[in-house]
Amino acid sequence: MEDTKGNNSDKGKVNMCLNLERIKDIFNSLDVGVHVVDGKGITVLYNKICEEIEGISEDWIVGKDMKKLVHDGVYSESVALEVIEKGQKTAKTQKVNGRYIFSTGIPIYENGELINVVVSVMDMTSLENLKLQFNELKSVNVRMQKELDILNAIDGQNDSIISKSKEIENIKILALRIAKVDSTVLIEGESGVGKGIFSKYIHEHSNRKNGPFVKVDCSSLPESLIESELFGYEEGAFTGAKKEGKVGLIQLANEGTLFLDEIGELPLNLQVKLLNLIQDKVFQKVGGTKNISINTRIIAATNKDLYTMVEEGTFRRDLYYRLKVIPIVIPPLRERKTDVVPLVNFFLKKFNDHYNYEKIISAKAMNLLINYDWPGNVRELQNEIERLVVTSESEVISEVDVLYGDIGKTRSMDIDENKLFKENVYSYERALLEDYIYRTSDIHELSQKTGLEVSTLRKKAKKLEVDLNFQKRKNS
Incomplete structure (x- = not known):
């Protein structure tokens, strides 16, 4: 009986040895990577899938200490070491030789002692790349959607800005793009080019479109009243003040847009208060001590050269740069002749509808309008078309009608340099x-x-x- 037991024991040991010999072959046949370390973190087994995934050879890594491999940067961190430290199953994504790896570590105990950690390894690089590509495509899609919104707005039937020139079309695209943010805008250009129209255009396409649009003409307000009109005043702030005080134009623009036209006319002492308003989003009424918070976007416009005014000391440099976060320069009508015809047709229809006429413009009359320099820009053109609609005796507005106006007074010879x-x-x-x-x-x-x-x-x-x-x- 004793001999039989001895023989059975030896057979069991042989079978166990044979099983251990075959473990490596079995692990190599798996579709996942297997990395086995002992209780101290020394690699004892590393299958072929692991070699492919992590780019490390079995001969090199077996016998290596995982602590040193992490220290040397081969692994960003080690699941096996975390399992040894915590004594429990752990899973995480890590980076090995530039590849994203998802690893799961399982502790193996014998008689209550941790003897091995088996780590299964899956390559997540392709998934991470897909995730990055997906996020990039999402970002591109968002940008494309914004651009499509801009193009759709430009192609809209109710576009308030009439133009055909590339210059104005580019400004419209810029205006639609910046409408979605709250950055301060400075619109520059000669009188009559449409600075006010562009300020309203930005407001109407912004997230503040349902809020108020308050226009302040800095050139039309007397210097003695401009501060109280802008900032408002408290009861008894000055002689003649209303008993209940007054809300200023700035406060009326809360949650909307404040358009400061002819900003170059603003007195220096008020430029300081405006600067503080832009920076801190708070102000005080005239005669008041309480800070009032305001949430408004500021768009300023001028027909003056503010930079020259800064150099001359008549306009604050710090305010100039605060206003000119986004500059827009609208060219005069004489520099964009292709806009004349669509503007003429627009105003012709407008005044025909208003006065119940059906006037049209002859080709020669249109040619005179195109070749005129329009020193008063779009505003002058609008007034001229109204004059022609109202005063022309015929249904066809002729050259004679055009020449009876300012165009006839200022007409001069156009020299063609290509002619003798x-x-x-x-x-x-x-x-x-x-x-x-x-x-x-x-x-x-x-x-x-x-x-x-x-x-x-x-x-x-x-x-x-x-x-x-x-x-x-x-x-x-």
Whole structure:
């Protein structure tokens, strides 16, 4: 019996040894990485999948201490060491040789003593890359959506800014982009270019569009009243003040947009208060001591050269830079001639509808409007179209109608540098004769006004290819 027991025991030991020999082969056949360390953190087994995932060879890592591998930066951290420290199952994502690895460590005990930690390893690099790509695509999608919103707004039927020029279209895109933030904006440009329209355009496309839009014309308020109008005042702040005090324009713009037009006209003493308002978002009423918090976006506009004013000491440098976080410069109408025709058509329809007319503009009249410099910019063009709609006797607005206005008073010869001198003289002489004809009723009056004989005028008109049919011109 004793011999039999001894034989069975030896067979069990042999079988166990055989099983241990086969463990490595079994681990190598698995689809996951297996990394086994002993109770001290020394690697004892490392399968082929682990080699592929972590980029480390079995021959190199077996016998290595995990503490040293973490210290040397081979591993960012060790699940096995954490299991040894805590004595319980642990799972986490770590970085090994630049790859993202998800590892799960399981403690193995024998007679209450930790003898091994088995770590299963899965490569998460592809998943992490997909996650990064997904987040990047989300970010791109958000940016594209914003750009699409901008383009949709530009293509909208109710666009308040009429233009065709690339310059204004680019400014519209910028305005729509900055409408979504609360940064201070400084709009610069000559009188009449549309600074006020752009300020309202920004407000209407912003998150504050349901809040108030308060315009303050700094040039129209008397210096003695501008502070109390802007900031308001408390009861008894000065002689003549209302008993109950007054809410200022700044406070009225709370949760909305405050548009400070002609900011260059703001007195220096008030520039300090405005600077503090922009920086701290609080202000005090005239005669008050209590700080009032305000949540408003500030858009300023000017037709002056604020930089020169800063250099001259008439405008605060710190306020200038506070206002000019986002600068917008609107070019004059003479520098964007392609906007004239759409603006003419817009205002023509507007005043036709208003006065119940159906006036149209002749091609020659339109040509005069296009070639005029418009020193008063869009505002002057609007007023001119209203004048033409109201005063023209015919349903067709002619050259004569246009020349009776300021355009006729300031018309000068346009020299074409691509033409010879005599060709420019011919063009100017023809235009000059046409102007005289437009201002006279017949050939005899024309002769009196020009000082030329009738026969001379007929020869000149024939040479210049000018029509002397006055009646036709009156009806044109």
